[in-house]
Amino acid sequence: MVDLAPEIAIIGAGMAGLTCARALQKRGLNSVIFDKGRGLGGRMATRRADGGFQFDHGAQYLSARDSGFADMLHRAEAAGAVARWPENKEPTAFVGIPGMTGLAKHLSEGLEIRRATRVQRIVPAEGRWQLEWQDGKALFDRVIITVPAPQVAPLLPQTDEFNTALETVEMDPCLTLMMSLPHGFDLPFVTRRTPDEDISWIACDSTKPGRPGETCVVAQASRDWSLRHLDLELDSIAERMLHLVNQIIGTGPNVAPVYMSAHRWRYAFVATPLGQPYLNDRASTLFAGGDWCLGAKAEHAWISGRGIADALAESL
Ligand SMILES: Cc1cc2nc3c(=O)[nH]c(=O)nc-3n(C[C@H](O)[C@H](O)[C@H](O)COP(=O)(O)OP(=O)(O)OC[C@H]3O[C@@H](n4cnc5c(N)ncnc54)[C@H](O)[C@@H]3O)c2cc1C
Structure with a gap:
């Protein structure tokens, strides 16, 4: 009893x-x-690296359909644990401050x-x-x-x-690239979602509120690309993803990122x-x-x- x-x-x-x-x-x-x-925070994750680099390499932002979840986010916003990003997004989206783990710390x-x-x-x-x-x-x-x-x-x-x-x-994997670009290189967009391409998402993470000044980029591979490359060494995954991302953002092969690493989310997204x-x-x-x-x-x-x-x- x-x-x-x-x-x-x-x-x-x-x-x-x-x-x-x-x-x-x-x-x-x-x-x-x-x-x-x-x-x-689990998959609501933030990676920090020497040189002032910071990346939300798991969940990118949070949006609410459920009124209770929305209430929680609004209370967290009032407490300074989340802020709105990307601006003007409908429905409203929030990110943790100073990283996604900021919300977990608050909770x-x-x-x-x-x-x-x-x-x-x-x-x-x-x-x-x-x-x-x-x-x-x-x-x-x-x-x-x-x-x-x-x-x-x-x-x-x-x-x-x-x-x-x-x-x-059923849960799908997601291979994720984190990279910081040299001074002077910016992305031509804040976010780019292309579910049918090998690189399905790119975000200029450093445009989120409260982030350090360096240009930090997070890119996610599609489900199929992630499955095909899941068990490669992380360095090899990073190199291959960099090649694909370079073709999209137009930095060219001669622009070496000042920081780069990959993360293997074996169980990233719920499929069923x-x-x-x-x-x-x-x-x-x-x-x-x-x-x-x-x-x-x-x-x-x-x-x-x-x-x-x-x-x-x-x-x-
Ligand atoms: C790349 C990526 C992008 C995403 N983008 C978004 C997005 O933009 N918006 C959105 O809403 N969602 C997004 N998600 C999904 C979102 O992150 C998850 O839905 C959510 O974080 C899941 O929370 P959870 O508590 O269920 O699980 P988790 O966050 O996975 O938490 C489980 C916890 O259990 C711990 N754990 C596991 N095994 C053990 C053990 N044996 N002993 C002790 N601890 C253990 C782990 O360390 C982890 O902290 C994304 C996820 C990924 C991976």
Whole structure:
């Protein structure tokens, strides 16, 4: 029997996990979040590099259809954690300040987060759930998993009731190039979306509000190009993407970027979502959620995280 203050663990400090923890906290329920990364935000990510370079190499901007998500963004705007970009975009789009992780930091205020802790297994023990990580373990009454769908099943016992549902979810990769151009070179556009081309998105990241002055560019490869080149070395991916991007932005082969690197998002975009806001076991002690439940955007992760918090609180 769980008392009125169950011990709750959340795996993942991305949009879903942070949103869930905040919503639980509002209901008087504390939780501890585990994340394998040193930073916060998951795929709402910011990379900083020597020389004053900064790139949002994951989510580019956030837009809202759901009124609750819109309210959250407006509150974050009032707190200075997000600002509008690109200007005049309809519907309104927001970016984190000073990087996309700025929103995650804002959402994490007052939450207990154990960073750099990769949860390896979740096993039933003593009528509760035991979380195991590289150098520790602990028992919890409720566990909420908010990692990308393909990474949920390896955490659970092979027979777990979630597994069949998880197999229906499909996520696509995205190879991403980050580069900074020499002084004097600007992009002929702020953003360029071409879903049918090998390079499907280019953004002049440094035009976002509050960014450092250097011209920083983020380019994403299409799903097909990403699949074809997924397991190449990152340097090789960067070289190949640079060649394609140069042809588009017209800098030519003699203009060497002053900084360049690639990132491999193996599970970037949800191609086939689950179709419901979360998974839960019969006793509502184990939940799994994230964007993969409903769609390919951070907004979907937010809705899922909120849904889990409501369901968990109502089950007590
Ligand atoms: C390149 C790219 C561009 C995108 N562009 C946009 C965009 O413009 N607009 C938009 O709305 N969305 C965009 N998205 C999607 C958006 O980023 C996601 O929908 C959203 O961030 C998902 O949040 P989440 O909490 O569900 O998952 P995640 O952000 O993936 O969070 C999961 C967290 O779990 C952690 N984790 C994983 N395994 C473990 C483990 N074993 N133990 C501990 N921690 C673990 C990870 O470190 C991560 O922090 C983009 C994504 C990518 C990759």
